[in-house]
Amino acid sequence: MKKFGLLVSSVLLTGALAACSNDSNSEDKALDENxxxxxxxxxxxxxxxxxxxxxxxxxxxxxxxxxxxxxxxxxxxxxxxxxxxxxxxxxxxxxxxxxxxxxxxxxxxxxxxxPMGVYSNKYKSMDELPDGATFGLPNDPTNGARALFILEENGLIKIKEDKRETASIYDIEENPKNLKFIELEAAQIPKQLSEVDAAAINTNFALSAGINPKEDSILLESSNSPxxxxxxxxxxxxxxxxxxxxxxxxxxxxxxxxxxxxxxxxxxxxxxx
Missing domain, CATH: 3.40.190.10 (Periplasmic binding protein-like II)
Known part of the structure; x- marks a missing residue:
């Protein structure tokens, strides 16, 4: 029995030391210096x-x-x-x-x-968008909200006051042009631009598709963007x-x-x- 007890104690001690060693390694968070x-x-x-x-x-x-x-x-x-x-x-x-x-x-x-931009293959300005126009926007919550803020900043919609930071298409309380929103994968919107009347596109995806935000957008996010x-x-x-x-x-x-x-x-x- 004594030998068995010593064996168990030895195993436990070895395990404890190994655990301490692992903990020590896990706390070494430094990255490669080079x-x-x-x-x-x-x-x-x-x-x-x-x-x-x-x-x-x-x-x-x-x-x-x-x-x-x-x-x-x-x-x-x-x-x-x-x-x-x-x-x-x-x-x-x-x-x-x-x-x-x-x-x-x-x-x-x-x-x-x-700066996120709004683009259209059919219209040269937001004023030209007809009543009931289809509007594509990113389907991820943050960039979808960002697109809606751009529209609100330019008087095209109004978002519920208490939904400013998490706005979705369901938080629009005024939509004078009756825009019909279609949520799309952000990276695919440039390829689908011809299928909607207008769409909000992130700059990196616009540039990758040969679209110049400064020259080709019909609406561009303001410089005071967060x-x-x-x-x-x-x-x-x-x-x-x-x-x-x-x-x-x-x-x-x-x-x-x-x-x-x-x-x-x-x-x-x-x-x-």
Whole structure:
């Protein structure tokens, strides 16, 4: 019995030490000092991070870019540890994602504003839209609300006062033109533009489809929009020096100059605002 008791005690002690060792490793949150994996959506975000990558390389930091074609996977991959950071989203979208998925992702640096635009293959202005016109908007809650805010800001609809931050098509209390809203996947709206009278399209998807927001939109989001984009990381890496090095590279004069020359006002650097 004594030998058995000693054996059990030894096993328990070994297990406890192993647990302590695992706990210690799990608390080691530091990232690689010389390399980061950054998730982006295809289009402007990818192009801009390519420039930031060149700037970071001068400071001894290697950036590996992982492009995505939707808005959910870059956050999922970040939360699961497949990415060290991502650069593609505004804070309202991030807040909604955290709430819906129980994640703790945080913004660490401003990047750009992609002003959402309204486009039409049939009409040259919002005034031309007929009564009962069909209007396409993104089907994700945050960007759908953003599209509705643009319409409200320009007097086309009125949203219920208590639904400002979470507005959906069901929260419209005034719709003088009787617009018929059709919710579509954001990435597919440029391809479906001919099927509706007008639609709200995110800038990255517009540019990818050869649509210039500044020249082709019939309505463009104002510059005082709250939908500025951010570099986002897991909360435990918020103060990581490697992340801060990447933020510095992104918010450099070289990147700002690239944005201004490449996008001609369709994409705006926002970290100096």
């Amino acid at each position: 390399k980061l994996v950054i998730g982006v959506t295809a289009g402007p975000h990818e192009q801009i991070v390519e420039v930031a990558k060149e700037v970071a390389a001068k400071d001894g930091l290697e950036i590996v870019i992982k492009p995505f074609s939707d808005y959910i996977l870059p956050n999922t991959a970040l939360a699961e540890g497949d990415l060290d950071a991502n650069s593609y989203q505004h804070e309202p979208f991030l807040n909604t994602f955290n709430e819906d998925h129980g994640t703790d992702l945080v913004p660490v640096g401003k990047t750009i504003l992609n 939908y500025v984009n951010y570099i986002v990381v897991r909360a435990e890496n918020k103060e990581d020096p490697t992340i801060q090095k990447f933020v510095k590279a992104y918010q450099s004069e070289e990147v700002k100059q690239f944005i201004e020359e490449e996008f001609q006002g369709s994409v705006l650097p926002s970290w100096d605002e």
